[in-house]
Amino acid sequence: MITDASPAAQPELEPLSETSEEQLLEIAMGPQHPSTHGVFRMNVVLDGEHVVRLKPVFGYLHRNHEKIAESETYLGSMPYTDRLDYMCPITNNWAYALAVEKLAGIQVPERAEYLRVIVGELTRLQNHACLIGFLMQDMGSSGTPLMYAFREREKILDLFESLTGARMMCNYMRFGGCRVDMPAGWLEQAQNVVREFPRFLDEYENLLVSNEILMERTQGVGVLSKELAINAGMSGPMARASGVNYDIRKVDKYSIYERFAFRVPLGAHGDVYDRYMIRFLEMRESLKILNEAMRDIPAGPIVDPKMRIRGFRPKPGEAYGRIESPKGELGFYLISNGSLNPYRYRVRPPSLINLTVLEDLCIGQNVADVVAILGSVDIVLGEVDR
Amino acid sequence: MSSLQSYLLLSALLFSIGLAGALTRRNAILVLIGIELMLNSANLNFIAFWRYGPAPAKLTGIMFAIFSISVAAAEAAVGLAIILAAYRHSKTTDLDQMNSLKG
Amino acid sequence: MTVTFLILAVITVAGTAAAMGLRNAVHCVLALTVGFAGVAAIYLQLDAQFVGLTQIMVYVGAVAILAVFAIMMTHTPLPAKPPTYSSFWLLGSVVAAAVFAVLAWAICSSAASTQGLPPEPEVSVQQIGDALMHQFVLPLEIMGLLLTAALIGAVVIAMDRREETK
């Protein structure tokens, strides 16, 4: 039982000099490349157009967020978390707040939990819509799906703005609740957006789902096996597309997700098409959650009244809190030594860890597939490099 | 000039240039190109003879040229394919180094 | 007429000479296309429109492209390493020069080559088609066979061995 240390066999690459019959071409995709979603580089070795090797290069956006957090107060790191995965700042806030709440044992009032679920699922909607748009953009569709996605994202960002004051850098969560309650009329506005959203999804579906070119480009491309997905720590839609039934909303039952009836879609093939369809289906499930949450939201305080903004010192100890962010498992690991600042602050970035298998997915594929695969992994460099 | 003679001279010149290239170049592809050039000069002759010939309406020269071009195209395709195959074998297109039958 | 011919002849000869003389193989092919185009223009000038256009299509559009493709695929060093020419380049040049001398002598001394230009013939594409389909139908068939054979042969020869094993 103990002898075998590597069941998920890593692809063993023969040395290049022996396999290569012809001269190989090594190109650097990125850091200035339209499809690397920011400053990301892949050193790709090509044989013709086929990828023989691919080495991702990280760190162009590295700002040592974790080090900065060690000199900030607990609250002071909250606005920095917005800037991790700037596509979904609110879920980042949430994960951090959750970790601190675990660390200090803070209870969250019910209304705040509902608010968190509402904004969190709205974030998931806009992230998934944009991701599909970007993926299509990478496959060369002149930005049309992306623009449609942005059109809908705009509406959600408007909601965020009128709730939190900022469109992207929301800084919304507080330990033990949320920063502000929703203004008058916000709920109706949000309900409107949620009611209109399925129309957009139908439109998207017409445009994309049965498109032959898209199916040809994505089906059977970048296949990730279930075993590798588990072993390599894939999370979120990336893992579920490979058939891994693991949704932290269901597993950890954090916040109040137990109360909502939603399903977890699973893919059977683990290719780019599955990853893309899983996101489609997740958006539909998110809409269900949103509808229920908006219907049931109770009145009450939005933040634990005992929580103080200044001078927050959790007792010594440590905690790992994680949520199902749109990209996957976003976790924060905090160690407190009883002072104002965390002794250790660690972000478990789903984007980075989902990139572990990038080379495995890309080898043997075409250059054109590499951008599609990278797009389907769904990374944001702010989170990868931190 | 500009009579048949000048065309024939041009054709002869092209032929010699092609021949010189085929004989002197080391690169197999360029040698093949030299041969193509020689074929071309022959075509030029056909056309010139047809045009200055007694019965241009009979199109014989043109037919010859068309067939010759087709043959040349086929020859180029096969020739380049052979060069590619030879390159795979010996990793060079240098004829001076491709002198061994064993490879 | 004469002027046009002279210009075209100069272009053709310059192009082909450059094609055979330049060191960079890609430059050679590009120069060669100039030569081919010149020859095509001479065909046009000789009222052989169809052949001229076919020449452009086949030589410029196919043979030259094939050649550059072959150059790219064989990773010919660009520009070539110093010995661009074969070890017996002197002999080759002499042979070529001799051939030209003999040909030129023969042409100049031939009586037939001095005759004047006959009236412009009426050559429509339709006529060529008719001729191909009636008088020359057998050669056409053979040519078709040859081209097919060449196509298959080229594919088979150039096919990657790795592909075969799959």
Place this chain on the structure above:
Amino acid sequence: MVGEGILKGLVETARNFFGSYVGKDRLTTVQYPEERLPQIEAARSFPFLVYDGPDWDKGMRCVACQICEKECPPKCILIKKSADKKPDAVGKPQFYPAVFNIDISVCMSCQICVEVCPFDAIKMDVDYDLSTDDRFGDLLLDKERLAKSNEYYNAIHPTEAAAVDAHFAEERAKAEAKAKAATEAKAAAEAKVAPAAQEQPVGGETQ
């Protein structure tokens, strides 16, 4: 049938093409300098300092407690405390900032300074047309440029400002009541003790 999905997609884009001429919900672009979105009350850009009354320097609420300077995550606030004191909105003598700088090229608009301020002195502005060709000078806002009137605050964040004003009014009323009580007590005392002490000066010369 092959091509069905492609045709469906073509129909969808065509619908959007014509829809963008008909429906407002399809063409959401706002032509920025000419049109602007309605101002959202919760919006925030960069902090400013609130002052009461007509004179920005006199009426500034900030008491240079330096809490915001400490709490600011990117450390973009610089405060130097004054040596003397000035009466604040309520009338209590307080310190005031001799220097109050915010480097908005560093500021990340997180609003934490606003949340931690116990004096409702620093608030978030909504102005976003802040581009400038002077990278350093114009992006370093000093006290004078930071100071905005309470009326302005009321205009951009009415609900919030109303609450603040009410709070201040309450405080002031309390202070007045206290002062009144004090004066009454004093008067009572005066009635008892003949040599009346003059009212305490409210200026900053104490300390």
Place this chain on the structure above:
Amino acid sequence: MTQALDQIFVLTKQWLLGFVPASAQPICSAILSVVPVLIGFPLLFAITTWLERKGLGRLQNRYGPNRTGPYGLFQPIADAIKSLTKEDIVPLTADHTVHFLAPVLLAAASFLGYAVLPIGRNMVLVNMNAGVLYFFAVGSVVELAVFMAGWSSRSKYSLLGAMRAIAQMISYEVPLVLASIVAIMQAGSLSTVAIVDKQAGYTGIWPHWFVFTPWGVVGFALFMIAATAESNRSPFDLPEGESEIIAGYYIEYSGFKFALFFLGEYLGMFATSGMAITLFLGGWSAPFSFLTWIPSYVWFFAKLLALIAGFIWIRGTLPRLRMDQLMSLAWEFILPMALLNMLDAGIWHFMPAGVLRWLVCTAIVAVPCVLLGQGLKRNKKFQVRTYQFAK
């Protein structure tokens, strides 16, 4: 009056030629014919870029350019000024001569095709006997220019782009020519003017365009697919695949040379569209007999713009194909269909006119089309999937 309006350009040219001595007339005539083409089509290019950006914008729920001039109409001028004033950067290791020549050759070659396009009644530069052949012959020069650009830049991306471009253009030249052969077969001539003349005339109000026959519509569709690939338009824009190899063969070009590539691409698109119009859409003839009073060149440009709108529409909708899929589409679908289509055209020619001819010819192309499509789909094993949910 209609006649005069239709022939206004021809008459103007003749009137102008009256002023020059007879000896200079041929050259002046050539200049007078060529110059309008050299001006008109770049102008159309400018208009098209504006149209494309506007149309694409609307497809994507945007306004498109709307800042320069009314409705952004001066955008092409602004673009031109911008590209002219940009620094011309040549990579240090590039082959300077070839690098310079490539865009020039590309633009020049793109212009050459217009010589045989009849853009109106009696409005063709050269009524060449082998016009269609000429068109395809000069079209093949573009490949060389593309190769020159990609090779001379000494960039891996541009080399990849050039290889892709050449492979794609060579593969699609064959179906392009084969698709057009049906029209040549029916017209019995390689002359573009003769092909257009053959399509003149109306049955009732309905024109005799080749596209209104079973083989014609298939030929037209195949021709347009191949033309899209030939002119590197989306979804076949792999050689410049923005998101994959950035700009492909012209990645190392900037300023005016870049603009020349752009110009070349659009001119190529116009030329192939013009050829499609000539071959299948009746050239400059009016779509209905009662509309013949509108000048012929108007019809030509109207059809051209309609086809360009189609290009823009497709560009705004479809994602890009992959190289191997592009190739398999050419060899497994378009080429067999084109060959079958030739057979179909032959059968059409020899069958007596009537309903039966229609039925037989439609069946000959429709059945294989469906079968090939199904085969393609089955080979690729793609399908719309259904998904399961975890319990």
Place this chain on the structure above:
Amino acid sequence: MNLETIKSELEAAVPGCRLELVANPSPSGQHSLRIDAAHAVAVAVCLRDAPGLRFDLCSNVTGIDWPGKQTTEKVKLRKLVDGTQQEVEELRTTTTPGSLEVVYHLFSIEKKHGPIVLRMSTQDRDANAHLPSLTPVWRSAELQEREIFDLFGVVFDGHPDLRRLLMWDEFVDHPMRRDYVGPDDYEYEPTAHDEVLRRANQHLSEAAAKLPSEAVGNQQSETDGNRLSEGGGR
């Protein structure tokens, strides 16, 4: 899942392994298990494969720096002073070496339980900062262990591709260590924060004093120093 039972199960499965429960006083209640480096891989494989445990998802891997402490205490000593035994008070400094700790958070996808927290410590923070890599067991640790190697300087033996992840290859220090001092050759923005500039300049001069001219020249060119002071003067 009780950590105690896991511990006993592991001890039964991996003979000779030394496991230690580390209590976590915070309300999160995530107690952890310290494993020894020698048996780490075996323990990990057991955790992953044992049918009752099946911790197949290694979610989070991170490092913690525990720098060495210098504690000074007054000790009374008997000593010979001037030939006589005397009780002398003396300051004694004890230096604990400090260590780098690597923490693994494991979950089970199959059984849906977790987390279990594994900890491993290096012997010290310098030469012996070696730990066995668990990447062969959980592939997800690949990039995270690289990151720890990069930012903390823990060398993972058995890692397939141990290179720097976020910092560039030529970088020498490990920025996440507690005692790391950032270099001053950052392009400091001229800012209103004189404090930043003061610190930068101070650090610069300290560095100049500490190191002989050559090393300073490498790290910090003359012009940079000038630029900083210019920025400060603005």
